[in-house]
Amino acid sequence: MLNIVLFGPPGAGKGTQSEKLIEKYQLIHLSTGDLLRSEIAQQTELGMKAKLLMDKGELVPDEVVIGMIRSKLDQNKSTNGFIFDGFPRTAAQAEALDKLLSENNTAISCMLALEVDNEELTKRLLLRGKDSGRADDQNEDIIRNRIKEYNNKTAPLKDYYTAQRKFHAINGIGSVEEIFGALCSEIASIHQVI
Numbered sequence: 001m002l003n004i005v006l007f008g009p010p011g012a013g014k015g016t017q018s019e020k021l022i023e024k025y026q027l028i029h030l031s032t033g034d035l036l037r038s039e040i041a042q043q044t045e046l047g048m049k050a051k052l053l054m055d056k057g058e059l060v061p062d063e064v065v066i067g068m069i070r071s072k073l074d075q076n077k078s079t080n081g082f083i084f085d086g087f088p089r090t091a092a093q094a095e096a097l098d099k100l101l102s103e104n105n106t107a108i109s110c111m112l113a114l115e116v117d118n119e120e121l122t123k124r125l126l127l128r129g130k131d132s133g134r135a136d137d138q139n140e141d142i143i144r145n146r147i148k149e150y151n152n153k154t155a156p157l158k159d160y161y162t163a164q165r166k167f168h169a170i171n172g173i174g175s176v177e178e179i180f181g182a183l184c185s186e187i188a189s190i191h192q193v194i
Contacts, residue, residue, distance in 0.1 A: 001079070001080065001081045001082075001106045001109075002025055002027065002080060002081035002109050002187070002191065003081045003082050003083075003084070003101065003106060003107065003108050003109050004021065004027070004081070004082070004083045004084065004108075004109060004110055004111075004112055004187070005084045005088070005108055005110070005111040005112070005161070006018050006021070006083055006084065006085055006112055006114075007111055007112065007113040007114070007154065007157070008113060008114030008115070008116070008172060009114075009116065009121055009146075009147050009150040009151065010121065010125060010143070010146050010147065010150065011116065011121040011122075011124040011125040011128065011143075011147075012114040012115070012116045012121065012172045013114055013116075013172055013176070013179060014085065014114060016176055017114065017176075017179060017180060017183060018083055018085055020176075020180050021083055021180075021183060021187075022083055024184065025080060025081065025187070026079075026080045027079070027080055027081050027082055027083045028072070028076050028079050028081070028082050028083070029082075029083055029085060030069065030072055030082045030083065030084050030085065030087070031085040031086055032065055032068070032069075032085075032086045032087040033086055035065075035068045035069070035072060036050055036054075036060065036065075036068065039068055039071075044071075046064055046067050046068055046071070049064055050064055050068075062092065062093055062096055063096075065087060065093075066093075066096050066097070066100055069087070069097070069100060070100055073100070073101075073104050081106075081109070084097070084108075088157065089153060089154070089157070090153070090156065090157070091156045091157060091159075091160045094108075094157060094160050094161070095160075108161075108164075108166060109166070109187075109190055109191075110161075110166045110167075110168055110186070110187070110190045111157070111158075111161040111166050111167050111168065112168050112170055112183055112186060112187075113158065113167065113168070113169050113170065114170055114172035114179070115169050115170065115171060115172050116172040116173055117173075118144070118147050120173060121143070121147055122140060122143050122144060122147070125137045125143045126138070126140065126143065168186050168190070170182050170183055170186060
């Protein structure tokens with residue numbers, strides 16, 4: 001099973017690249033945001049628990065998110081693998097995910113991190129903001145703060161996956177096809193080891 005954690009700051013191109021990876025490797029996209037919305041829409045027990053917390057402006061605790069991921073794993077036992085998007089965000093979440101995957105006789109294959117310098121990210125997001133109309137992509141101060149938050153909060157995850165020899169940095173500057181090619185090359189070299 002190929003299980004990828006795709007990482008990168010806002011504007012790095014994760015959305016574009018994850019679609020291409022999902023198509024090429026026939027992976028299931030596991031976005032925690034999508035999972036939360038789906039569980040709430042289906043009014044599952046976990047979804048209702050999450051909605052109560054979200055309605056109060058509170059964060060959904062790790063155990064609820066892990067429960068949703070467990071449910072998705074159970075529904076897709078015969079898949080080629082998963083691409084994790086937006087999770088894990090902390091070392092504690094990464095440990096919980098490792099434990100859950102281990103219970104399902106699988107593991108994270110790699111963490112692929114799209115790396116783009118802050119100036120390029122700011123430029124991309126401001127450009128995206130002109131098309132998307134998203135307020136958070138139109139204010140340079142907000143953009144720079146989002147990038148800083150990402151860098152501060154995800155540094156421990158880089159360390160976590162580096163210690164497991166699963167962290168792989170990918171240059172996120174270039175054409176969509178060049179970056180996709182670099183991701184596929186990395187996956188090919190990892191797949192030979194797995």
